[in-house]
Amino acid sequence: MGKPGGSRIIIVKKRKKAAHGHHGGSWKVAYADFVTAMMAFFMVMWILGMDENLRKAIEGYFSNPVGFKKGYSAGASPLSAGASPASIKRDAIELASRKIQTAKFSDVGEHIKQRIDSLTLAGGLRARIEVTIGKDGLRIELIEDANGETFFPFGSARMKPAGQLALSIISQELLLLENPVIIEGHTDAAPYSRDDYTNWELSADRANAARRIMIQDKLPGHRIVEVNGLADRQLKYPDDPLNPSNRRISIRLPFVVPPETPSIERLGEKLSPAPAPTSTS
Secondary structure, eight states: OOOOOSSOOOOOOOOOOOOOOTTTTTTHHHHHHHHHHHHHHHHHHHHHTTTTHHHHHHHHHHOHHHHHHHHHSSSTTSSSSSSHHHHHHHHHHHHHHHHHHHHOOOEEEEEEEEHTOOOOOOOOGGGGGGEEEEEEEEEEEEEOOOOOOSSSSOOOOOOOOHHHHHHHHHHHHHHOOOOOOEEEEOOOOOOOOOSSHHHHHHHHHHHHHHHHHHHHOOOGGEEEEEEOOOOSOOSTTTTTTOOGGGGGEEEEEOOOOOOOOOOEEEEEEEEOOOOOOOOOO
């Protein structure tokens, strides 16, 4: 109500709008969820790239940690009680190195087969040369045929031209690798005609003849770490000890284990100055 005879008073009420509050920590929660999801994704990708045995070990650990640790309490598994993160990392490095070496072995083996296949030697040389990759590494074998005189004359350690040509091709291809080379000579179970010269001497002489030819064909001598004569102790056909194909030259390239990476503690020990000698006088 206004004053008598005066103007009416108008009261205006102004409402202040409250400012929007900050989002607080909600964005941090969302970001943390995103990082966690990405970490889980990369963990899954890393596990999928592992060796099958290692994947099974991880699966067994998460399925039953207590039982898994009891079953491998001696440290046989990288996830067992006695294993450390360093050993798990070491296993991963060795697995990766072995996969790389296996791929190189496969390439070199295919090149050897292709080059041998291109030869027009009588009887077909490829059928007498086997290239296999096993758990121990690459194995190349020069195997005698049914006549028993493809690479060496019967009872002799003087290699024939077919054997020299095959070893020349093999030596050239092995230059692409860095693995050590082991040469083995094998015979069948037929006794040698001389009493003072047995299958042991014959197999060793044949392996050494192969070594000389491979070095002659530019394979570095330091790459050859063993030359063994095994006589008839590792027959290719144990059920048929007189089979001529038991007579062969084996060239093995074992897998190379990568050097151990020194730990921070070991580096610290190497870099720390030696204690000053104390006088005894």
